[in-house]
Amino acid sequence: MSLLEIRDLMITFQTQRGLLPAVSGIDIEAQAGEIVGVVGESGCGKTVTALSVMGLLPDRARTSGEILLDGTDLLGLTPEEMRRTRGTRISMIFQEPMAALNPVLTVGRQLTEPLVRIMGIGESEATEQAVRMLETVHVSGARERLSAYPHQLSGGLCQRVMIAMALIRQPRLLIADEPTTALDVTIQAQILDLLRELRDRTGTAILLITHDLGVVAELCDRVYVMYAGHVMEQGNVYQIFDDPMHPYAYGLMRSMPEAGRANTGREELYSIPGTVPDLMNMPSGCPFCPRCAESGPLCREILPQLVRISKGHAVRCWKYVGTHRAHDADRTEEREGARVAR
Amino acid sequence: MIRYVLLKIFSTIPILIGVSALVFFLMNVVPGDPIAIMQRDFIDPDALERVRREMHLDDPPMVRYVRFLKGMAHGDLGYSYKMRRPVSGVIATAFPNTLKLATCAALVSWIIGIAAGVASAVKPGSFLDNALMGFSLTGISMPTFWAALVLQYIFGVLLGALPVAGFDSWKHLVLPVAVLGWGQSGIVARLTRSSLLDAMRRDYIRTARAKGLRERIVISAHALKNALLPVVTIMAIQISSLLSGSIVTESVFGIPGIGRLAIGAIHNRDMPLLQGTVLFGTFLVIAGNLIADMLYGTLDPRIRYVKD
Numbered sequence: 319m320s321l322l323e324i325r326d327l328m329i330t331f332q333t334q335r336g337l338l339p340a341v342s343g344i345d346i347e348a349q350a351g352e353i354v355g356v357v358g359e360s361g362c363g364k365t366v367t368a369l370s371v372m373g374l375l376p377d378r379a380r381t382s383g384e385i386l387l388d389g390t391d392l393l394g395l396t397p398e399e400m401r402r403t404r405g406t407r408i409s410m411i412f413q414e415p416m417a418a419l420n421p422v423l424t425v426g427r428q429l430t431e432p433l434v435r436i437m438g439i440g441e442s443e444a445t446e447q448a449v450r451m452l453e454t455v456h457v458s459g460a461r462e463r464l465s466a467y468p469h470q471l472s473g474g475l476c477q478r479v480m481i482a483m484a485l486i487r488q489p490r491l492l493i494a495d496e497p498t499t500a501l502d503v504t505i506q507a508q509i510l511d512l513l514r515e516l517r518d519r520t521g522t523a524i525l526l527i528t529h530d531l532g533v534v535a536e537l538c539d540r541v542y543v544m545y546a547g548h549v550m551e552q553g554n555v556y557q558i559f560d561d562p563m564h565p566y567a568y569g570l571m572r573s574m575p576e577a578g579r580a581n582t583g584r585e586e587l588y589s590i591p592g593t594v595p596d597l598m599n600m601p602s603g604c605p606f607c608p609r610c611a612e613s614g615p616l617c618r619e620i621l622p623q624l625v626r627i628s629k630g631h632a633v634r635c636w637k638y639v640g641t642h643r644a645h646d647a648d649r650t651e652e653r654e655g656a657r658v659a660r
Numbered sequence: 661m662i663r664y665v666l667l668k669i670f671s672t673i674p675i676l677i678g679v680s681a682l683v684f685f686l687m688n689v690v691p692g693d694p695i696a697i698m699q700r701d702f703i704d705p706d707a708l709e710r711v712r713r714e715m716h717l718d719d720p721p722m723v724r725y726v727r728f729l730k731g732m733a734h735g736d737l738g739y740s741y742k743m744r745r746p747v748s749g750v751i752a753t754a755f756p757n758t759l760k761l762a763t764c765a766a767l768v769s770w771i772i773g774i775a776a777g778v779a780s781a782v783k784p785g786s787f788l789d790n791a792l793m794g795f796s797l798t799g800i801s802m803p804t805f806w807a808a809l810v811l812q813y814i815f816g817v818l819l820g821a822l823p824v825a826g827f828d829s830w831k832h833l834v835l836p837v838a839v840l841g842w843g844q845s846g847i848v849a850r851l852t853r854s855s856l857l858d859a860m861r862r863d864y865i866r867t868a869r870a871k872g873l874r875e876r877i878v879i880s881a882h883a884l885k886n887a888l889l890p891v892v893t894i895m896a897i898q899i900s901s902l903l904s905g906s907i908v909t910e911s912v913f914g915i916p917g918i919g920r921l922a923i924g925a926i927h928n929r930d931m932p933l934l935q936g937t938v939l940f941g942t943f944l945v946i947a948g949n950l951i952a953d954m955l956y957g958t959l960d961p962r963i964r965y966v967k968d
Contacts, residue, residue, distance in 0.1 A: 374869055405872030417863040421962060422885050431881075432871045467961040483871065 319389060321523050322348040322371070322491055327383035329366050329375070338597050340366045342547040343383070350490065351521040353514070355538035355555075357528055357570075361594050362544040364527045368493045371525070372410050373400035387491065405432050409484035413496040415476035419468035425479050426464030432487060451482040455512060474505035478512065485516065495527045510537050531574050535559055540630070543567045546595055546605035549624070553631035563633040566590070566606045604636070612637065661957075665950065672946045677729070679942045680935060684728065687931050688721045694741045694929035715741065728935065737939070738932030742924070747936035750921065757827055758910070758917035762902035764837045769844035770895055774888075776845065777852025781887075782879065784857060792849065799846035808839045808912040825914035836913045840906060844898055851894055856887040889960050893952045900948025904941030 329341040341363040348354040356364045369375050371385055373392060385392040387407060392400065412418040420428060429451065430444035439447070445464065452460035455478040468476055477497060484492055494513065498506035514537060517524055526538060534541055534555065541558045543551040543566065551564040562568035569590040592609035601607055607617040616636050625638040695708050695717065712718050716727070731738055737747035776796065780789040799807075815835060816824035826832050859865065860883050868882040869875075905918030914920075918937055925934035957963050 372870055374866060401872050401874065403872070404870055410870045412863060412867065414863060418867045420864040420868070420882050420886070422889075422960060423882070432873065435874075435877060436872060469962050480867070483867075 320347045320386075321350045321352075321388060322346070322525065323384070323386040324367070324371070325384040325386065327367065327370065327381065327385065329363070329370055330380045331376075332378045332380070333598075335598055339547055339600065340379075340597065341370075344542075344544070344547070344549045346525075346542055346549070348491065348523045348525055350523055351517060352540065353517055353524040353526060353538050355526045355528060355534040355541040356544060357531060357534050357541060358544035359529060359594055361546075361597070363547040364544050365495055367544075368410065368495050368525065368527050371491075371493060372404060372408060373397070374404075374410075405436070405484075405489065406487050407489050408491045408493065409487075409489040410493040410495065411477070411480045411484050411497050414500045415473055415480050416468060416500075418480055419476055421468055423467075424464065425466050425468065425471070429464070429479070429483050429486060432483075437487070447486065448482075451486050452479070454485075454516070455479075455482045457482070472505075473501050474508060477501065477505075477509055481509075481512065481516070485520070485522065488520065489522060491523045491525065493525045493527065496529070497526070498533060499528070499530065506533070507536075513537060531559075531570060543570070546597065546600065548605060548621070548634065550606065550635075551631075551633045552624075553627075557628070557631040561631075563627060563631075563638065564606075564635050565610045565612050565637075567633075604634075661954075665954070668950050668953070672943065675946060676939055676942060680728070680732070680939055681725065683935055683938050684725050684931070685721065687929065687934065690929070692929045694931065697928050728932075732939075737936040740925075740930055740933040742928045742930045742933065747932050750933060751918065751936055751940055754917050754921050757915055758903060758905050758919065761833065761836055761840070761906070761910070761915060761917060762899065764833055765840035765844060766895070766899045766902055768837055768841035769848055769898070772841065773845035773848025774852050774891065776849040777891075778856060778879070778884065780849070780853040781856035781860065784853075789853075793853070796846035796849040799842035799844075800850075802843070804839060804843065804906070804908045805912055807842065808835070808909060811835050811838060812912075825912075827913075827915045832913075832915075836909050836915060840902065840909055844902070847894065847898070848891060852887065852891050855890050856883055859883040859887040862886070885959075889956065892955050892959060896948045896952035896955060897945070900944045900951075901941075903948075904944045905937065 324344060324346040326343050326345060327341055328339070328343050331338040331340055344363075344367065346354070346356065346367070356367065358364050366375065366379075370379070370381055371387075371392065373395070375381065381393055383393070387403070392403065395403065419425070426445065426448055429448040430441070433439040433444040433447060434441060448464060449460045452463060457463055457475065457478050463471070463475075463479075468479075471479065481497075492513075497513070498509050501509060510533060513524060513526075516522060524537075526533070528534060538555050540554050541552065542549050543558065543564065545566050551558065551562065551567045558567065559571065562571050569588075572588040573590060575587055590609055595601055595605055595608065601618065603616075603618045603620055604610070604613070604622060607613045610617065614636065622634050622636045622639055624632045624634045626632045627638065695712050695715075716724065719727075728738060735748075737751075739745070740747050740750055743750055773796075776792045780792045783789055812824040812835060815822045822834050823829075823832050824835070856879075860879075862883075865878060865883055868878045873882075903918075905920075905922060907919035907923050909915070910917045910919035911923055918940065921933060922937040922941075924930070925937060
């Protein structure tokens with residue numbers, strides 16, 4: 319059994335313009351000790367997916383489907399049960415570490431807070447645990463840092479504190495939402511190394527949400543490429559990077575600057591034409607179709623199923639339907655049927 | 661920090677001089693003669709002239725102002741024309757009454773204001789939120805004298821439950837504190853609400869929730885501590901203006917405090933006393949601002965005064 323299993327997750331927001339489908343039936347899995355990347359442009363639904371796993375979506379969001387953590391459906395928990403799950407079984411770190419820490423509380427107070435307030439551990443024992451945790455994430459002078467305020471620390475240090483805070487109660491799953499986007503490149507690499515090291519040491523699974531393919535290549539075991547609320551392609555990191563099959567996925571790969579390639583200064587970086595569709599007025603059929611150079615009449619009509627290419631590698635594109643076996647065909651067809659009827 | 665405070669205290673001196681000059685010369689322009697008002701009943705021109713000379717009121721204004729400044733430098737605020745007592749003594753007698761009223765009104769307004777603001781912000785748009793904010797807006801918008809009269813009529817005349825004027829027992833405090841506290845709590849409530857709503861949208865609140873903290877702790881330990889920073893500033897300024905005397909409330913309820921002294925001094929053209937009350941108030945407002953400044957620095961670790 320997987321540690322995390324998201325099945326047919328749909329998330330819609332009630333807005334003044336009507337219902338906005340942010341995530342339209344995705345399946346994501348993560349095994350214990352695995353680092354799974356969810357990659358896509360902003361607005362593709364990746365952060366919303368992460369927040370739904372945490373149970374932190376705003377009230378106006380409606381979810382359906384299943385989010386199984388060790389077999390328990392998180393969507394079926396009461397708010398109180400969900401609160402108890404946060405921090406103990408799943409934790410999350412965020413994009414802007416400076417803003418994610420409370421400016422008027424010391425680092426020590428923020429680190430020990432869950433231990434003292436929720437687990438009822440004594441102040442001094444909690445402090446010792448906080449020091450050990452800061453040492454684990456390689457913060458030098460850990461004991462002195464406890465009395466520091468977030469504004470006295472650098473961004474990289476703040477993110478280390480965030481990671482220490484997230485892992486202090488040994489969760490099984492860590493969700494990292496763009497954990498390095500706000501940091502300098504050198505600090506980025508350090509944080510990524512730290513995440514990998516912590517995974518190796520503790521066996522915590524990491525669900526990494528990012529738009530940065532470099533981060534994915536650096537860290538992830540498996541990858542889900544999302545576009546407009548759908549998973550377009552999934553596979554292990556070699557399958558996705560060496561052999562991207564979906565036109566969106568290889569568009570993404572081509573638009574990545576390569577450090578190794580000699581840059582003559584004349585060569586323009588590739589970009590995918592067009593923009594992400596408006597989620598309120600989604601085209602019927604494949605959402606990528608308006609930007610796709612290879613689209614045909616079928617693409618505009620019906621959203622294809624995920625097609626299995628090889629073990630673990632699947633793609634949602636008509637190009638491969640018929641040439642490869644449809645992945646989990648029954649369930650996907652059922653969903654498509656409902657969509658066409660609507 | 662000490663340097664900063666000393667600097668602030670010395671910078672009040674020119675402000676005090678400026679305010680005193682303004683009051684002094686304005687009172688000279690205003691028609692009315694303190695001696696004539698004093699001797700309203702038996703006007704004997706010779707006697708008037710004699711008193712005027714005795715009190716040095718026949719000197720040109722500039723001479724009198726310089727004499728006043730000299731006295732002030734020695735801590736002497738002069739002699740009240742009307743009360744025939746030193747101004748500092750008159751203020752010292754009246755201040756405890758104002759202090760009692762101001763402290764009670766401030767405490768009431770802070771407790772009610774912050775509680776109402778938090779209750780509103782926790783469920784914005786709810787019935788409770790609308791009711792509390794309506795109550796606050798009413799408190800802010802109602803003219804003090806009108807609110808005082810209405811409360812006096814309801815609780816004093818119709819119900820006969822509370823005295824309408826005087827300052828002898830705690831019962832006499834209830835209505836004036838209610839009038840002052842209502843208006844002031846409205847300001848605190850609205851500010852607390854908007855500040856807390858803003859804090860609740862911040863990233864660190866999401867972090868606190870992600871830690872699995874109870875919502876009550878998320879609000880009290882994480883959001884409120886940030887949200888109260890601007891509120892504390894307003895509270896310090898409020899208490900200093902309350903302490904410098906509420907002219908309308910004290911007049912309507914017949915409370916012998918600083919506010920009533922000031923209005924009496926204006927009626928009687930009692931220059932030294934008016935100067936004294938105005939300068940006293942100015943000093944309190946400056947002190948209140950200074951305390952707000954310092955509190956802010958203590959509460960918000962991001963603000964620290966530059967050391968030397």
